[in-house]
Amino acid sequence: MKNTILQVRDLSIVYDTPFGMTHATAGVTFDVKRGESISLVGESGSGKSTVGLAIAMALPPNARIVNGSILYGDVDLLRLEEDERRRYSGREISAVFQDPLATLNPLFTIGEQMTDVLMSNLGLSKEEAFKRAKEFLKKVGLTDPERILRSFPHELSGGMLQRVNIAIATSTKPKILVADEPTTMLDVISQAQILELFEELKRDLDLALLFITHNLGVASKIADRIIVMYAGTIVEDGPVDDVLSKPLHPYTVGLLDCVPRIHVKEKRLKSIPGFPPDLSRPINGCPFADRCNEASDVCRKTKPELIEVVPGRRVACFKYKR
Amino acid sequence: MDRSEAKTMMSEVKALFTLMRKNIVAMVGFILVVAFFVIGIISPYILTRPEDAWGSTFNVSARYLPPSWEHPFGTDEFGRDMFNRVILGARFSLIIAVGVVGLALVLGVPIGLIAGYSGGRLGTILMRLTDMFLAFPPLLLAIALAATLGRGLANAIIALALSWWPWYARLVYVQVNTVKNMPYVDAARVLGLDSFTIMFRHVLPNALTPVVIQASLDMGSAVLEAAGLSFLGIGVQPPTPEWGLLVSEGWQSINVAWWISFFPGLAIVTTVLGFNLLAEFAREFMDPRLRITMMAKRWFK
Amino acid sequence: MPLGREYLLKRLFHLIFVVFGVLIITFIITRVLPARPELLWAGPHATIEQIERARKELHLDEPIYVQLGYYLWGFIRGNWGVSWRTKTPVLNGLLSALPATLELIIFAFSIATVLGVLLGIVAALRRNTMVDSVIQIFSVLGASMPVFWLALIMLYVFSNTLGWLPSSNRVDETLVIRTGFHPITGFYLIDSLMQGNFPVFIDVLRHMILPALVLSLYPMGLSARMTRAMMVDVLHEPFIRSALTWGIPKKLVVYKYALKNAVAPVIASLGLSFGYTIIGAFMVELIFVWPGIGLYLAMSLLSFDYPAIMGAVIIVALFYSVINLIVDLIHAWIDPRLRL
16 A cells, blocks of 8 residues: 555546536546556547546646545645645646647747746756756657757657657656557657657656556557546456456457457457447446446446456456455 | 538537527627617618608707707707617618628638639739738728729728728638648548539538628628728718718817717717627637636636 | 848748739729729819829820839839829828827837737736626727727817817927927927927827827727737647646746737737727827828818828838738747748
8 A cells, every 4th residue: 555656536527518517537446556557548538538637637627526536645636726736736746648749839949848847846947957858858769959959849740749748747757647648649650669768767767657548559568557447437447468368347348359450350340339428417327338238237227336356456347246 | 401410500509699698798799789780770760850860951949959858869060869860870880881791701702712722823813912902901991992982881881892802802711721621621522522512512611601700790890990981081971870970070069069979989889899799709609629618617727 | 040031031022012012002093993083183173284284194095004104103203193282292291290190109009009918918817807807898898999989089078178188289389489399300209308308298298198098999909808818718728738737837837938829919910900000090180180191191081182192091001011011020030930
């Protein structure tokens, strides 16, 4: 337990939209250990990004915390005041986002933005901040850091920009890094390089990584543990190799089935029949019940609890008992 | 449009009114604009003193009367009831607003469409031409044209429209260019639709919607500019009770009868205000990112 | 040099092109559009000989391109026609009226922009509060009022009724004579300071404050609205959220980063805003009898003085183009993405 640095408890978040409320997450609970890398996996609308944003304290203004807490040590991050939050944002917990160009201010040089982050968080002087910025730019594999510091975001390529983002986020040596689909917008080669970079940084900086993705392949490469989400709830989690080789939840099974295999001859691409549920209504019963071919009456009426069937592995499905 | 498109539009409209109801500013603007249209259309039929309004009377005993129950806006130097004149003025402002914007659209949209859709050299040439017109500050070109073409309502509308069309041409051009490169146009082409169909069913509605919205909201500015022309003496001519002209007519007697200039000007302010309020609201509504912030309790975290 | 020589050259060429365009369009308006241009040119009280002479001067019997050539040549040489109202050359009349207008416009526009942007920032930061509503109402009202109406009302209230401020001209002539003030640059505020002539300085301010305030309301409203809108926009951009997530304090994010992003498009719109100010100046000068180009134009309009009208139109259009160039340069300086 001493090793646990983050505890997410019963997290329920809704978004207020002109079309009504969207229940993004419902009762999400999990722990993050020091230096652990967890992959949060799910399709669009599964709530995985919302969880990540909540931890990074980067939720959009129309998000409302209905219930739950995120404990960092004994501090509940969700209930901090503005100025207190700053002690943790950027210093202890940082984030890398999906679109590397959109997350950088186009009117300022990379150097300006990086040094401001370092000076604000670590109280460094401008020269010290510059030195550290160069150091971290080199760490993420960028040659000629001086030129990059002088450049504007639109002058660099996508892969380079994402490295810059990662450099900025890790330059304060946070304990937790949330990465929200950081490779989705990159080409495959850059993707592989960035993943390798994450692995290096994980080792170097003893960083706990929360890697959000919809890509199982990426998840399998980067993570120690995998958490599968569906319609705002966790349906299964556990060590990544175990879950992916022996999936327990019907949804995970279906997901893995969808991945085309090169050495097997398949006529049609498989997919899970049906559509994800409408999140504007709270869901009764298991959210996957409609699409599950093993569903029974109890599945449609009651929500399955997330139970630990084997030490370290949890499933939310009535097929399993403790 | 088919059923699913209609349903989407209905839900958009529903969302629009939901947000509008929460937003006083938008509601007020909406009411003012609707009032303007209604009064503008029915005004000739609700006048209590039509001869005063149309300007054909000269009532010596009723000259320069201050506002009262009988004459809510007072009377002018010819003894004409200002209230009636202002009400009828709404009709002329409406005619001008619709005329100017409509004519500007008729001139500007085709040019923008052709320039945008054909792109390349033709597009660049047409846009350069448009830019030449945009080198004039607003209204200046209208002044030059009105001075050349002569006075009167029709010429004022033409002059203003000729100075406005470049804005719409440019707007349409930019829109068409943006839409042209959208993935759904490529999708349509891949599905085998011919250019004509693509243009009319896909490019056009999406490109033109912002333009139409912009044009509707521009009607307020049209009223304002026409009033300016009339005030300078090169727009509508007396005895037409156009609001700008009424203000200018009251200028000479401002010291003895402030109401002659005051109330017509107030009418202008109210009308333009309505359009501007709606424009503010529409701007925030159109941007999908901002729309979510309309629902937020706290705006900034 | 952050802007680069290429970019500057490109903009200069654009300016020349625009000037050319203005001349072509005015040529079309004055020579091609009317059925009998010489009638407009000679004025409503011209005799037959004068009309004939106008016909020859305008070279109306020659082909269009020759006319255009003479038109452009006349423009460059400063022969812009003679105002039949003042019987003096149009260009001279315009140039002597220019400083008055410039002083007024610059004064009004500066107030409008500075105050407008400040108000916009305050409104955006206190969004959805009372302060925000008040500022928004004020800005929208400012942008909805006809300048001429507001000018009349202000004149009536402050000058005629209350008598606090003078109602016309730039300065009290008797004071000028008494204190020996003489214009150097044509900008009376500067000139009076240069001569250490404080009574005249105060007097000029007293004359300028009312027209300038009236003139500034519309661009102030526009700036405030736009700044607020841009600020609100920008504050929801991904790079603002990321900056906060990375630990940059909110004050720094707002006043250093968001502000610059918000102000950039506002600067871009200043050109147009300035255009509205110029037009507003016509009305204001007319009502306050301010001896500038606006008054010149307004009087020419009232007396159908066509050469004077078109001369004023051209000079204003040229001035506007130059202003737009400056605004574009400033915008490119702020936003590096434009310096291509």
